[in-house]
Amino acid sequence: MPENSRENESLLLVDDNPTNLQVLYQTLETIGCKLLVAKNGETALSIAQKASPDLILLDIMMPGIDGFEVCRRLKADPATANIPVIFLSALTDTKDKVQGLQLGAVDYVSKPFQPDEVIARVDTHLTIHRLKREVEEKKDALEDELEVVSVVQRRLLPKGLPEIAGLKLAVHYETSLYAGGDYYDLVQMADDQWGFLVADAEGHSAPAAVMMAMTCALFRSYPQPPTEPGELLYFLNEHLCKVADPSFVTALYVVYDASRRTLKIARAGHPPPMIYQSAEKKAIEYACSGVFPLGIDPYEQVPVTEAGLHAGDRILMYTDGITERFNTNGKTYGEERLLRQLEAGGDLQPQELLTEIMKDVNNFANGRPADDDQALLLGIVQ
Amino acid sequence: MEISQKVENGIVFLAFNGRLDGSSATEAEQAVKSILEGENNRLLFDFAKLEYLSSAGLRVVLGAAKEIKRRDGKFVLCALNAYVKEVFEVSGFGAIIPITDSVEAGIKEMS
Numbered sequence: 001m002p003e004n005s006r007e008n009e010s011l012l013l014v015d016d017n018p019t020n021l022q023v024l025y026q027t028l029e030t031i032g033c034k035l036l037v038a039k040n041g042e043t044a045l046s047i048a049q050k051a052s053p054d055l056i057l058l059d060i061m062m063p064g065i066d067g068f069e070v071c072r073r074l075k076a077d078p079a080t081a082n083i084p085v086i087f088l089s090a091l092t093d094t095k096d097k098v099q100g101l102q103l104g105a106v107d108y109v110s111k112p113f114q115p116d117e118v119i120a121r122v123d124t125h126l127t128i129h130r131l132k133r134e135v136e137e138k139k140d141a142l143e144d145e146l147e148v149v150s151v152v153q154r155r156l157l158p159k160g161l162p163e164i165a166g167l168k169l170a171v172h173y174e175t176s177l178y179a180g181g182d183y184y185d186l187v188q189m190a191d192d193q194w195g196f197l198v199a200d201a202e203g204h205s206a207p208a209a210v211m212m213a214m215t216c217a218l219f220r221s222y223p224q225p226p227t228e229p230g231e232l233l234y235f236l237n238e239h240l241c242k243v244a245d246p247s248f249v250t251a252l253y254v255v256y257d258a259s260r261r262t263l264k265i266a267r268a269g270h271p272p273p274m275i276y277q278s279a280e281k282k283a284i285e286y287a288c289s290g291v292f293p294l295g296i297d298p299y300e301q302v303p304v305t306e307a308g309l310h311a312g313d314r315i316l317m318y319t320d321g322i323t324e325r326f327n328t329n330g331k332t333y334g335e336e337r338l339l340r341q342l343e344a345g346g347d348l349q350p351q352e353l354l355t356e357i358m359k360d361v362n363n364f365a366n367g368r369p370a371d372d373d374q375a376l377l378l379g380i381v382q
Numbered sequence: 383m384e385i386s387q388k389v390e391n392g393i394v395f396l397a398f399n400g401r402l403d404g405s406s407a408t409e410a411e412q413a414v415k416s417i418l419e420g421e422n423n424r425l426l427f428d429f430a431k432l433e434y435l436s437s438a439g440l441r442v443v444l445g446a447a448k449e450i451k452r453r454d455g456k457f458v459l460c461a462l463n464a465y466v467k468e469v470f471e472v473s474g475f476g477a478i479i480p481i482t483d484s485v486e487a488g489i490k491e492m493s
Contacts, residue, residue, distance in 0.1 A: 203404075246441060246448065247441060269472075292474035293473060296444060320437065
């Protein structure tokens with residue numbers, strides 16, 4: 001370590017004995033950083049707060065507050081808690097060393113000390129402290145960038161939901177680590193037709209956000225109104241295959257004909273929609289054959305499933321962050337619970353029902369944070 | 383997550399024990415990568431003791447399948463529990479990756 005790199009660092013030496021302090025000072029002068037001294041615990045705490053040294057060498061036996069107490073108070077104050085402390089003491093009992101380390105000290109040097117040993121230990125801990133600080137700064141910078149990505153990404157999502165005659169919509173969208181891989185979109189087409197897309201780029205954070213943004217760009221640049229779900233997924237796949245390797249995107253695309261109340265469904269690796277049939281008072285996973293996720297290999301053909309809805313029916317499109325949500329016992333929320341929630345909607349408006357569902361999901365998780373993004377798009381036929 | 387490996391009669395066996403999810407996917411990817419450093423082009427994943435597989439786990443399987451395909455080799459997944467099997471069915475991966483009920487059937491599939 002070149003000496004000049006220590007210029008901006010400072011060391012606080014604490015000892016009540018002037019001779020000891022003098023020897024320590026001379027020993028550490030060679031390290032090249034700024035040296036601060038304190039002759040008792042009170043002064044040490046005051047200097048530590050004002051000067052935020054990079055390391056403190058602390059004697060234990062001192063009149064007034066002793067070194068153990070100084071360390072305890074340093075660790076209790078958020079402003080000084082991260083300053084590493086090395087105890088320097090004539091107490092050589094293992095018990096004392098253990099007590100010092102348990103208080104949060106990084107090291108313990110017995111007196112009388114060997115100058116070379118003290119220099120080496122101080123140097124090591126200064127380096128560790130500096131690296132730790134640098135890592136934390138880089139981590140903060142990355143988190144800031146990720147938040148920017150997240151803000152940009154949220155702008156890609158539809159602003160509000162459209163008014164559709166005969167179908168009330170609601171949506172829930174949350175990411176697990178700032179930016180996410182979940183995506184939903186809606187498009188209005190001629191003859192009362194609407195396209196609903198829910199997609200999930202594998203993984204989360206920045207890489208998934210890029211794939212999500214790609215999927216969004218492709219969906220919106222589809223050259224004609226996407227009235228044919230199979231053709232749309234074929235198109236998205238064709239382009240994502242060029243960039244996704246080794247990642248992939250699952251997608252569910254539904255075209256709803258609002259005047260005929262019919263659905264055309266295509267699915268690529270994504271969970272099928274759940275449909276609540278009001279006549280039977282039962283919610284089911286609507287069986288529809290599909291293809292593997294987008295971005296892996298070209299498709300030969302994408303199958304399309306048709307369905308009809310009636311007044312009071314509900315359709316739920318979701319990402320597996322909901323059904324794969326873990327609780328503290330390592331169990332997943334699962335499809336069954338989601339189906340029961342969809343059935344139990346009563347007279348709730350779509351947004352109220354989604355709120356109930358998310359309440360149930362979060363209750364189930366029992367405080368365990370989500371490790372994947374969660375998106376839900378719900379429609380209730382009027 | 384534990385991964386054990388062996389090579390027999392030119393087939394590379396990787397046995398997974400535990401959960402293949404976001405937290406173990408990187409380790410599994412490394413294991414697959416290192417075992418594929420040679421000329422091996424016949425790979426069998428033994429999932430008998432695999433409890434859970436997430437989408438990050440699917441990526442690991444997909445990465446291996448693609449690499450083997452590039453080598454014009456053979457890749458098979460064996461002995462999936464009901465949950466893991468469902469993940470492959472719902473995700474459509476079952477259509478592009480051969481799956482057999484047992485390791486023995488997997489070995490037959492290879493030859």
